[in-house]
Amino acid sequence: MPPHARPRSALPILILLALLRLALHICLNGHYGFHRDELQVLDDARHLDWGYVPYPPLVPFLAHLELAVFGSSLSGFRVAAAIAQCAVMVLSGLIARELGGRRLAQVAAAVATACMPFSLLMSSMLMYSGLDLLWGVAAAWLILRLANGADLRYWLLLGVVFGLGLMTRYTIVLWAIGLGVGVLAGPLRPQLGTRWPWLGVGVAFVLFLPNLAWQVRHDFIYLDFVAHIHARDINQGRTTMFLPEQLYASASVFTLPIWLAGLAFVAFARSMRPYRVLAWLYLVPLALFTLTRGRGYYMAPGYPMLLAAGCVAIEQWLSHVSLLRARLLRATVALLLVLGLLLGALGTLPVAPVNSSVWRFSRGLHDTFAEQIGWRELAERVARIYRALPADERARTVILANNYGEVGAMSLYGPALGLPPVISRTNSAWYRGPGEPPPRVIIELGNTAEDERGSVARCISQGLFRNREGVDNEESARGYEIFVCRDIPPISPQIWGTKPRFG
Numbered sequence: 001m002p003p004h005a006r007p008r009s010a011l012p013i014l015i016l017l018a019l020l021r022l023a024l025h026i027c028l029n030g031h032y033g034f035h036r037d038e039l040q041v042l043d044d045a046r047h048l049d050w051g052y053v054p055y056p057p058l059v060p061f062l063a064h065l066e067l068a069v070f071g072s073s074l075s076g077f078r079v080a081a082a083i084a085q086c087a088v089m090v091l092s093g094l095i096a097r098e099l100g101g102r103r104l105a106q107v108a109a110a111v112a113t114a115c116m117p118f119s120l121l122m123s124s125m126l127m128y129s130g131l132d133l134l135w136g137v138a139a140a141w142l143i144l145r146l147a148n149g150a151d152l153r154y155w156l157l158l159g160v161v162f163g164l165g166l167m168t169r170y171t172i173v174l175w176a177i178g179l180g181v182g183v184l185a186g187p188l189r190p191q192l193g194t195r196w197p198w199l200g201v202g203v204a205f206v207l208f209l210p211n212l213a214w215q216v217r218h219d220f221i222y223l224d225f226v227a228h229i230h231a232r233d234i235n236q237g238r239t240t241m242f243l244p245e246q247l248y249a250s251a252s253v254f255t256l257p258i259w260l261a262g263l264a265f266v267a268f269a270r271s272m273r274p275y276r277v278l279a280w281l282y283l284v285p286l287a288l289f290t291l292t293r294g295r296g297y298y299m300a301p302g303y304p305m306l307l308a309a310g311c312v313a314i315e316q317w318l319s320h321v322s323l324l325r326a327r328l329l330r331a332t333v334a335l336l337l338v339l340g341l342l343l344g345a346l347g348t349l350p351v352a353p354v355n356s357s358v359w360r361f362s363r364g365l366h367d368t369f370a371e372q373i374g375w376r377e378l379a380e381r382v383a384r385i386y387r388a389l390p391a392d393e394r395a396r397t398v399i400l401a402n403n404y405g406e407v408g409a410m411s412l413y414g415p416a417l418g419l420p421p422v423i424s425r426t427n428s429a430w431y432r433g434p435g436e437p438p439p440r441v442i443i444e445l446g447n448t449a450e451d452e453r454g455s456v457a458r459c460i461s462q463g464l465f466r467n468r469e470g471v472d473n474e475e476s477a478r479g480y481e482i483f484v485c486r487d488i489p490p491i492s493p494q495i496w497g498t499k500p501r502f503g
Helices: 011-028 036-045 058-070 079-098 103-114 117-122 128-147 154-166 172-184 189-193 196-217 221-235 253-268 270-275 277-292 296-318 323-348 357-365 375-387 404-417 427-432
Strands: 397-401 422-424 441-447 458-464 481-486
Touching: 011 079, 011 103, 036 058, 036 404, 036 427, 058 079, 058 128, 079 103, 079 117, 079 128, 079 296, 103 117, 103 253, 103 296, 103 323, 117 128, 117 296, 117 323, 128 154, 128 172, 128 270, 128 277, 128 296, 154 172, 154 196, 172 189, 172 277, 189 196, 253 270, 253 277, 253 296, 253 323, 277 296, 296 323, 323 357, 375 404, 375 441, 375 481, 397 404, 404 422, 404 427, 404 441, 422 427
Parallel strands: 397 422, 397 441
Antiparallel strands: 441 481, 458 481
16 A cells, blocks of 8 residues: 555554553552562563573563662562553554554554553553553554555664564564564565565564574473473463463454454455465464464464454445444454453453452452562561571572572562572572582472472471462462571582472
């Protein structure tokens, strides 16, 4: 579509909607506490590197910046997450414009994207999944710009997006494969005869190169990590619902008719032939994630572009039906969007008091908020145990954390509570070693009495940990006790292990 033929942009309205949403998230994101995954990011942010065991370095780098600007403010830490999802809204509206949608379709696409439960959750947590969604949507918009005759140097921007995507989450490779198939199979193929797509690939590779070098130096530890996590997900049944979850998990069930219409529109409508790449960009990753038994939310980056296409399809259909039918369809779409926003907000935004009826409703959908409860309380409990030790023992005491949430919580709250250093064999903390000098006493977290029976040290239980709210989560519902261990043998490589434990 030549530039003069594109509809007028609704960009000011899209930006206004995004700013309103951003303000809402900033107001709400200080509720509850840090999620266990955020605590891992926080800990890694204090040890900047070009790579980490569970993920590439971009999100810890952003967390490092936010620590510098906002300190340990919970809502400040999540500003980048909220901005990313607000940008996804705007980009969805711009995608609708590239597909020929007028202002109403552009605004509807942004609102439909705002209904996505996954996007709402990622607005309240700084995790790589949220930025991964942003890069996927940005790539879709850029490829549509190229399909509409934009300067071929847009391929360089596309390279930047995929490079940042690789520095965020490696699954963007599957979206790159989908893009490659779509380009080869459609009208964009002649552009491969120019230098710009290949320069874009070069840009992506250059951006990714530092992390690739880190993986080489660390024997591609991520491959071991992801094999372990994937096997765990399969054993726990987390992948069995991959296809059914596409109907309700990433995009709202209320917008299901919209994105299905969008998929059919870009796949089969004659007028959409220049944009058929979007169908491949969705279907190829869907097939690959199905074959590799991925988690349902891995497909989240594919839905904003389909929601945008669906809004354009509905808008075009409205011009061919009677006035009464058009009004009924508009009212139906509006109702679906309102219901999607309201129920999506209740289920995925941190709005409800702990253990209230709304809390229990959201807990039935996901465990995100439950995993934000009790971390400061755990650190305070450890501080009381530590202060009760004799002074000569306190000088040679460390905390041994058996999961990354404990590592992050002790690192975050420990200094103000006067806690000793924390060590862990889990994920990237393993590389930091057991520390020097060797400890005389270890306060161990994240272990059960049964697990502790095999300890080579003399360990005494200080009791179970339960949070005050009585919320069952990974830390308080698995029988974890806090142990004080003495008669510590030298922490040899055999004890510390030859590679990290994964979690």
